[in-house]
Amino acid sequence: MKHTIAAVAATAVLVLAPLGVAGTASAQTRYDNCQEAFDAGVSNIQRGEPGYRLPLDRDRDGVACEADGADGGSPSASGSGSQDETVSSSGSTRPDQVTVVPEGGAETGDGSTETGAAPLVAGGLLAAFAGAFVVRRSQAGRR
């Protein structure tokens, strides 16, 4: 089935090439996802054109299956024969670049170097030395 669509689209590309890539989607064309469109040689489908569907326009900018990958899929992979690799079974509206989205944040620290007693001790020592030197100086001055 996919091959049929691809073949139809490929023929369309040949016949309608002068009209530009975006115009190659025929009236009957419906792409399940952008990878399918890319594999058929179609990209940058403008709103109002055949083949344009909101689910294929992830960034909602009026251009579906953008060649830069903004709407998902990978145009550069087209023709490599690995089209199923990047096709998301969940449709292209759900994120698919990260296959499993973790829940919540990351537990990246135990607080074991947080400001505690050590800096206070160091500060106290410094203050003590400063005080001692001041005492020395004032004694020296009196001599």
Add this chain to the structure above:
Amino acid sequence: MRSLVDDLVRTPPPRSTIALAAVAAVLLALAAFVSAPSSVPRCTPIGPPTHLDRTPLPSSDPIGITVGSIDACSSLLAVGVDAQKRIEVPSVHTPEQAGWYRLGPTPGELGPAVVVGHVNGDGRDGVFADLDDVERGDRIAVSRRDGRTASFTVTDVVQADKDAFPTTAVYGDTRDAQLRLITCGGALDRSAHRYDDNVIVFASYDGWSRNP
């Protein structure tokens, strides 16, 4: 006005002064020793990419990461999620080790690649101890198994409550190759040994060089 040194030299120093001076000298030496690592970089310096091209790279597992501005570098351990679907992190007993989230894109590939690292652990600074000092425009380099080092420029640094983690901004699809660095920050819950917040660095891919 006589200097402190004059005082010490001209007047026969009492024993207590000598002792004080000795302790002070030891302290100074210690301070110099402790501050030495910050003046001598631990990580190999990173330069701008030789291939300035934002086109995403093919997938290739990352080997190591360097954040130049905070002199942070580490090899990369592949991490996934635990049973609660929370992102795994390298052991808190090896806080110097950073981890790459293997259930997402590889750094340089289309999408948000994620690297996690501890701020501290086991009484030591972690690899991302200074991540909150990173600023927009700072450079991050990730070496990959395919021989390329992907270069990223920091676009944003945010601190977010773990209970309101910006999941979509961090893990959602992107139109180009992106990198996120995550560590802990904010208030520390001392009894739970847990921080309330995450510090997240957002960066954009801007080209690559051959691995050094």
